[in-house]
Amino acid sequence: MTVKQLSLPELVDACAESAIPGVGLWREPVRSHGLAATAKLVRDAGLTVTTLCRGGFLTAADPAGRAEALADNRRAVDEAAALGTDTLVLVSGGLPPGSKDLRGARERIADALAELGPYAESHGVRLAVEPLHPMFAADRCVVSTLAQALDLAERFPAHQVGVTVDTYHLWWDDTAPEQIARAGAGGRLHIFQLADWITPLPEGVLNGRGQIGDGAIDMREWTGYVEAAGYTGPIEVELFNEELWARDGREVLAQTARRFVEHVIR
Template identity: 60%
Template structure:
């Protein structure tokens, strides 16, 4: 299972201690964690659990949401949590338009300024900020960064060791320029995380929960895996899926299917 990481979101209802035990039993070496679940479990307790289980934390999701009041303090806490968990990757979701604003360009400029304000804190903690672009349907309320190219432009003013980007198949599969973006991200050393999730239709009523396990939808996973590998990325590959049907299944069963989807993509 070298290279495979199970993102906690994929088995959302699997308690963290059971997830850790299940991953160890299956030979999984890494997990991606989510702040809400880690906070509920206890950050220090979660860090001990990861260490005692021998698991690497491939990333911590998520911080950002720079349109909200108090964004700086909240992101500082997220950086500290990532450092405590021993991960060097903190995923940033930028947030949407503030209030009733329609100033999309201004919102993106603010994201760039906010990232710049956090870079010294992240560098001091040994944590890399990983900008994730989300599908455009989330632009108004969740993420004004909609393409990999936009994410790269936001990262450009800062060292690649401090600010990188996330390549998420679910969010980027529709963009015909994504292949150029992945190659550019590789040249710049900017790929901080690679996540697999499929696009399934029809979308459920809550479109955020429309992700499928790799191989169940429309995304050419193998093309993405080849492109990221050719760009020089050698890090963990997380399977990160949000879907009620997936969450309702036993965690070990979902883990096994997630791994098979990963293996089909990267083999």
């Protein structure tokens, strides 16, 4: 999504130019290009698919909505397996229309994970629950803190359900470092993502993620937290930003690689 203006073939070429060995894919462009074609494209290029994003949206209260969400998440697991990634990122979903019951919504997530976890395991895929900044709790994700995400994940085996740590969503929480340690100790730290927090926030807050180094987050500090927790997996950069999308995608990707070296490498 950092360079969604690039087609998937263009993205593969740009990754090779910038010596980027892995890519986190989103379902929509994969679907547009074709699942089998995308799997062959990245495989032939020697790229690792680090994660597939996204499953989730599991908070529907009505039986039909719940069944539809479960079916879509099983499809997402199938897609992840076909692409060769072992991690499906889950954005849990917001409150159903007219509801104010946060606890009930979170329990419905747990009920869904109880069904999806074994299905994912049977396909060699882990589910990574991603907490989102509290400003998204009502409409997008009722899981706002890493502690809440871990409280859900720890009901299930670690090889089925873990968490996503995204700096953009968690940097404000002074309990996050101890929760990262908790995730690492339990083998539940499935993916680490970077994006900076810039102010003033753009009008479209959802697309307000800043380029690494442009905002308030100390990326080396956060990288230190996950490394201390034993994390040795890939680090993704996931930027939703209209200004970046309006620029040449290859230049944005090259800049992102430079910023990663400047602000992340320890």
